Amino acid sequence: MKKNLSKLFILLLALNIFLIGCTNEQDAVSSQPADEPTEQVDVINEDTNKNTSTATIPEAVNKPLKIAAIMQMSIGTFSSQYVAGVKEQVEKFGGEVQIYNSNNDLAQMATHLDTAVNQGVDGILIDHGRADALEAGVKKAIEAGIPVVVFDNDIDLPGVTKIDQDDYSLAWDSLKTLAQDIDGEGNIVYIWVGGFTPMERRNVIYEAFKTRYPAIQEIARFGTASANTALDTQTQMEAILKQYPKGEIDAVFAPWDEFAKGAVRAIEQAGRDEISVYGIDLSDEDLQIIQKENSAWKASAATDPAEVGKIQVRFLYQKIAGEPTPQIFSLDPYLVKQTDLPKQNISMDEIGDYIDGWGESNAATSAWMEQLEQQVKE
Template sequence: MNSFKSFLIILMTAALLVAGCANEQDRVARQKNNHPAGQIKSTSPAAASGEIPNKVNKPLKIAAITQLSIGTFSSQYIAGVTEQVKAFGGEVQVYNADNDLSKMASYVDTAVNQKVDGILLDHGRADALAPSVKKAVAAGIPVVSFDSDLDIPGVTVIDQDDYSLAWNSLRTMTQDLNGKGEIVYIWVGGFAPMERRNVIYEAFQKRYPHIKEVARFGNASSNTALDTQSQMEAILKKYPNKGDIDAVFAPWDEFAKGATRAIQQAGRTEIKVYGIDLSDEDLQFMQSLNSPWVATAATDPAEVGRLQVRFLYQKIAGESTPQVYSIQPHLVEKRWLPTDRKVSMKDIGKVINGWGQSDAGTSPWMKKLTEANKK
């Protein structure tokens, strides 16, 4: 059996143990039937007629509650949420729990008491949030969550297909290393997407035993990139010679930014960085002179926010939405980016085929609602 099939067996086993493969199987089935991933259409009467449902044809109050809002990925995600709610004529109140899950749960309770029209959750864990989210559902308030481990009937949970994100980045690193080398792994637990990405990393370690982890660190803070830079600088001093470290796997762009800065300032650009997530700032890092950040697997953070809002408005309108939905990720390599001009998130779709083109969570009336709320 070839190496790819062997890895797939490990991958499938790991995914089944942690989260199940129903969502991925659904995506693959749609592709086999020549339906691009993301094209899930509602079949409700409102969607069929194209008339704006009464429940959304008014200014709605939306609560967007985040576990931790740091870095440009988070800011672009929030920008996408705000943009889509405003386009639909609503208003959104953003609550940042500063990585305090009890505070995040209390914000959900606050939103329920304020009788908002809908709740958006960004990250969080079920053991802390489930009781409060169930209160929202019982109160008739629709909830859509992003990158959480919630499993509550009626609550739609979207994610970035973290298994594919991790494998795309790790596969690229493995190919570049020719299956052998010493790496640093930057990771932190306590976040559902990070836990899922770690599942793939652990499977990767078993599949490629000649790629050895020489150091591991990571933490989430108010300035994760700067903390990561300091920690990476210490690692470079511990391993001062060329060949001591071949690559860094950083499954969060805040980690990748910190590692990239440390490597550049130490003049150790023979060490390559492989990340996850993408933003305008990340693109600047990747396109900078002699940047060691050579590849990242990502989705469009602004489109994630817009998609989450669209699903929420469909729920408010009484339309059916999926229980789980994974967004199709993309691999972005530095060598694919033009060298004669800078690329931003606005025009990266011209470089990466299919970037930001999902029409998931759309209903015909959404276009009319947007037109009606243009000012």
Template sequence: MGTTLRRGRMWGILTAILCFSIIISACGIKSAGQTTAGSEAGKTQTTAPANNQEENKDDKVKDLKGKRIALVMELNTGTFSQQYAEGVKEEVERFGGELTVFVAERDKSKMATYVNMAVNQKFDGILTDHGTPEALTKGIKKAQENNIPVVAFDALLDIPGVTVLEQGDEKMAELTLEQLAADAGGKGNIVKIWVAGFAPMERRQTAYAAFQQKYPEIKEIAAFGAASSSTALDTQAKMEAILKQYPNKGDITAVWAAWDEFAKGASRAIKQAGRDEIKVYGIDMSDEDLQMLQDPTSPWIATAAVDPKDIGRVQARYLYQKLYGEKTEDRVVLEPIFVQRDDLPKDKQVSTNELGQYVQGWSGSKQGEKEWMKLYKYK
């Protein structure tokens, strides 16, 4: 009888365990480490990579600090170039990097040498300012072979993987030329100051050629221009000679200057000659340019430009995108802003840092900014 009772109890326990197991299976409960088919397996597989991606992302952000960046400039003439370089430096420092600037002083072969030097010295990234394909291509391809990212500004480059920034040069020329035509009533005699051999100048010339077709009654009576270590002074001397060649009021309606250094030189010559009937329309903007634009006695009355500091900042951002491991577009066009004297205050002098208060869209560009960059603060 005792044996029978023990057997009955054992069968009862086994039956209870079996029922409990069936209930557990029906509810879909699994123990740690167990995998199941369907949605639960999918969740397990997608969660781990997401966490790994987040960890890798944090590692990349940390790795950006301490990068050595080379800026290779064809020239560093005038306040525009200086403010551009300041913008690059500001952004590189924001990311905790170290900037070294190489200036080729318009020597194309020296510029090529500097790019090669940056590669040989194992800089982490290279920025270029102006230059020609002949001067830059070989060194840039060598940089790519060494996994050194490159971002160029104002160069006619077409190298896959190299991001090239430009200012929207045709648009800048159109903005100033259309204002000139409107102020002149669609007719008159003008002087063009321009120089070949630079990517932005070639694009601006394209717009100028279209302007000539559109306004046949606006005649070009003189054209000159050269880039040198003293561009503004050389332009001033040449403009003085042209004023003597056309001494009467009405001989010259306006001057179109395709570079701010040209506009500065021409404006000084016109002002000193007392030819206040001649107006100057320029391209580019710096603090020095803005002072002349605000001066009611200056013939320079309008310009189109991108904040030079913004150009430097945006260029550096695209380089750091590459250093972060992101793919960037090969061509980036910066949107220019039209600035004329009538937009500016008459009771105080303003700087380019304050210009955005009076001209919508000036400075503070967020182009090239990424969400992860918010981790880096400006000094």
């Protein structure tokens, strides 16, 4: 029933956009380049992004391509599973990908971007980073005819597709669950760090959340991003627990799974079973923690990190093939609650058996992709 309603909503929204476009934009539909849509689209739903116009493999992708994946950092299991998804999809298409890890150094990230452009790669993937550090390099890539697709980045340039996890929905799903579980009142700890596009977006919703639930009070806030974020978070959370004895903290909001892991470990080692943790992002390691008996981690809003990587690669190959791609694309997030999962441990590959819709995305698919994958196999 939920899926049917969702599809009906999408159809009505699409019809509305179509009618507006027919009325106001008839003269604007001219022969623009494939990667420059006639109007910027704020949100593209996964089900509307299928291109099945031809089953012939375009010449531009019918050969081994060299792809550069430039990352702001590679911390934790989310990043490792994202990289695995990127590598898997590129290899299925017969290409090769070089991963550039910038260790949270934006200047180094910009240097990696310039290196990739100068090497004349066929396409560039960017993971996180900020426009003020990377926009010049991305413009250089576009001028060189190298397509670019960014993930969780604030770059806004014509022809550059940027994808995200719909951070606003992720944050709201997790926070709303927190509020409902503590009956709309209590004391919470907020673990957060600025300087990252998805974190900034999630914080927008957190600020709205405080207005929506005035009886929920933030009593402590901290957070750092480092090579050992989970361990640093655990140490900081241990200090908070000493400052606020049993009964003074009801929940923790951790909008990054590395934060959540550290908080859970500190809470469990202190025997503070009255505190619940609500997070964002998910990995195999996170699942093991959530499924542990009496775990403090009650829910996490997430997308499949490997699927994120695969979709980003598919958009890039569509660009290389000269096919139209959206300016903005948001993946549908899912709320994974502890109570929805079985007692036995499961992996990310099995979540779809318990969370309706998980792992079923057909985003950024073209008919020729299946043929290309089969050709590479042979």
